[in-house]
Amino acid sequence: MRIAVLGLGIIGSRAGSNLRSNPNHDVRLWSRSSRGLEGEVESLEAAVADADVVALYLKDAEALRDLVPTLASCVKGAPAILNHSTIDLETTRWLADFCASRGWAFLDAPFTGSRDAAQAGQLVYYVGGNPETIEAFSPLLLETGREVIPCGEAGTATILKLVTNLISACSVQAMAEALATATKHGIAPQALISAVGSNACGSPLAAMKLPTMAEGNFDTHFSLSNMLKDSRYALALAEGLDTPAIQAVSQRMAELCDKGLEDLDYSVLAKPYSDS
Template structure:
């Protein structure tokens, strides 16, 4: 195996995680060069992703979403060669991860999918957990680099599968924190000290590392970002889209998504995702919680987002007669599957029509 410590590593994306990973790589003796969309006054900062690829053999990408990942690999593309291994850590849709791999491999370079679990503290301590997939040779060669910032590496399978695991685990994390916020509100409303609830949860089977980290901060309303609202919202939106495309009702995930979206609308997108507790736990000395007023434009934006999501599934040309433009779909396996698909499509078409009516209907004085 090549001695990876003798080769230069490029890190793209110096957010909470990328910054921590870079520090750990340097502590472990790796020569590291970095690039970030917003320039930073840090050592070995280069001018572009292409310049990074010209300098480095291994490139780790810690950008936030699908668009950023694909833009980054396209910017790298002209300088990629067979000597390169590109390691993508973004949480994106599986199709986006596969598209990024195709771009990289089209230049003869190798691609490793490596989304992770762990937030600010784990990145700083070198205790991330990576879910990895890709070519076996590339995985072996990249392992020493990943070990510099992790406590465990789990091989999942082919490109796209590790990303699916990451999305699924974040569904559970978001739902768990949302349920905790609601439970804290109920306990408090019933006059039980929140400290007693924490004590009870610590010996409850549903207690977790996430709750151990988040619950005390939620009670204190300490929402310093370790993993932001906007990034968790992006992940659960991906989950919702994947569920919709496969006719799976992800009701709990949808509810968690709504609460995260509220925080975005109220201007708290950069807070930690545990800020969903803000809705339920008033500030010290407050007698209750008052929701920020959402303007008409915000309501319209939310309506347009929901309309777009439903239209993307049922087809945008739904008519008043109830007919929907036919779209190519995966062939169902049986008559029952055909019937179920038709029922789902009909339900969503009705939902879309009803939502459009509600958006157009003026609010009566009785509803205010």
């Protein structure tokens, strides 16, 4: 396939590299800001002009809405658009309609998995769209992921991605509070980590985040600014419902972003406790 990968952040750059490892593909990478990566081209037109597939790994809905009209003027055929960007439901539906009006296949295909999973080709894709389109492109998705989860029509995958990130954000804030409370009373962080690991509240997320939070290591796997963005999309989904947990955590993340922590991992929610 001729594949254009647009958006070369933490995930897109690694997904693009994995796709390029398949010699049967012609993979072209593009980002507004040059990253100096192998396979990167200078212009959007050079990336997408004759592409069979355009894979979007953009930061947010604003970036996607800005790019897609320009994309339409650059392509010469009818590519399949695979949107892996985490965006709001309204923008997902807008993109689905945009593609349908041009006869382009479309998949709503956000992922779960952060930096290391992307590096290892172990992302998990939630996928919404036409069942035949999902079946046709699942082998390609499995070149950068380990699982494809069909969710229903376009938009369903976006909803599931946002609500699972809601759980992750609230869980990491709860871990930060538990770590701070335990250590305040002289409990060693490792004791808490062990206790959580054997408790019903233990999870892969806790196993990943609690040790680095205890170390004060906030090396970015998934940035605070991205989780804040996703929390706001989740709040829009939940409009009319009482959602105090994600409202409070979203406000907390906004405060920390305002303090200059936006590019660190969202586990930086623990940092205010170690600073106090």
